[in-house]
């Protein structure tokens with residue numbers, strides 16, 4: 130409920146053309162991060178959408194610096210952008226990528242899960258569930274152009290796409306590393322990983338909290354393609370052509386056939402999953418582990 134209200138408010142206030150000016154009028158020209166002009170860009174403070182309706186797709190750029198951590202506001206903005214693209218018949222696909230150099234996404238925002246009250250934890254978790262459900266089941270083709278490190282929730286986001294292209298940089302590790310933080314990946318994170326890499330690889334990766342560098346990620350099937358860093362976006366665009374050449378209804382029904390049983394499990398147990406998360410994250414020992422982890426991240430700098 131709170132999420133729905135939050136989304137309505139954000140829809141009105143945030144979804145606007147990238148350039149100044151009222152309303153979400155398409156067809157304007159404005160500056161793109163990194164220079165140049167972007168015709169018809171729209172988005173919100175943390176999500177830049179570069180649509181190419183003639184080609185049938187849009188690039189969704191995450192820009193929640195410094196590390197694209199998935200805060201409640203950021204999740205909400207991503208959902209709104211996705212919804213907008215899904216409801217426009219001109220779009221059949223999106224490429225999701227990052228605008229933060231070297232980081233695809235640092236995963237869930239630890240500050241949303243630390244030192245807050247149970248109502249906040251419940252609202253946050255509902256938004257996390259929603260993002261996964263919407264991306265995992267989207268009728269659009271979703272390609273991840275992974276141009277940075279992507280632990281935990283960042284990896285989940287990538288795993289929710291239909292195809293993953295990873296930049297070949299040894300720093301760009303990807304995986305569900307929750308156990309390293311002293312927390313546990315929920316069953317739907319686990320199911321998404323199992324569906325991608327199989328039971329044995331997932332079992333080992335989850336227990337050890339493995340973060341796979343590109344060559345390893347490709348070997349175990351965590352990503353579909355590894356390309357030189359400067360070719361990630363072009364490789365994602367190339368592969369998109371193959372996906373868009375398939376009759377849309379057949380591809381969409383097949384995607385649903387493959388993914389619905391996994392999503393249904395969460396849909397059936399959604400409230401229980403929220404309660405479970407709130408109980409788990411509120412434990413003193415878990416709060417302590419998260420604080421220590423955040424502290425370690427800070428100390429790393431000094």
Ligand SMILES: CCCCC/C=C\CCC/C=C/CC(=O)SCCNC(=O)CCNC(=O)[C@H](O)C(C)(C)COP(=O)(O)OP(=O)(O)OC[C@H]1O[C@@H](n2cnc3c(N)ncnc32)[C@H](O)[C@@H]1OP(=O)(O)O
Nearest residue numbers: 198235236237238239240280281282312313406409426427
């Ligand atoms: C039995 C049933 C159980 C049911 C349980 C249910 C649920 C529990 C499970 C919940 C699932 C959680 C999944 C997650 O996604 S948890 C998040 C995991 N993420 C990480 O481990 C990544 C942490 N970050 C890093 O490793 C690095 O920051 C980096 C991404 C590699 C980037 O490194 P670098 O470029 O050197 O940047 P800094 O480390 O200096 O970070 C800059 C700045 O950002 C803050 N930060 C980093 N990550 C996060 C984050 N995930 N959330 C919030 N903030 C983050 C970092 O603290 C720095 O802040 P300051 O500038 O203020 O110091």
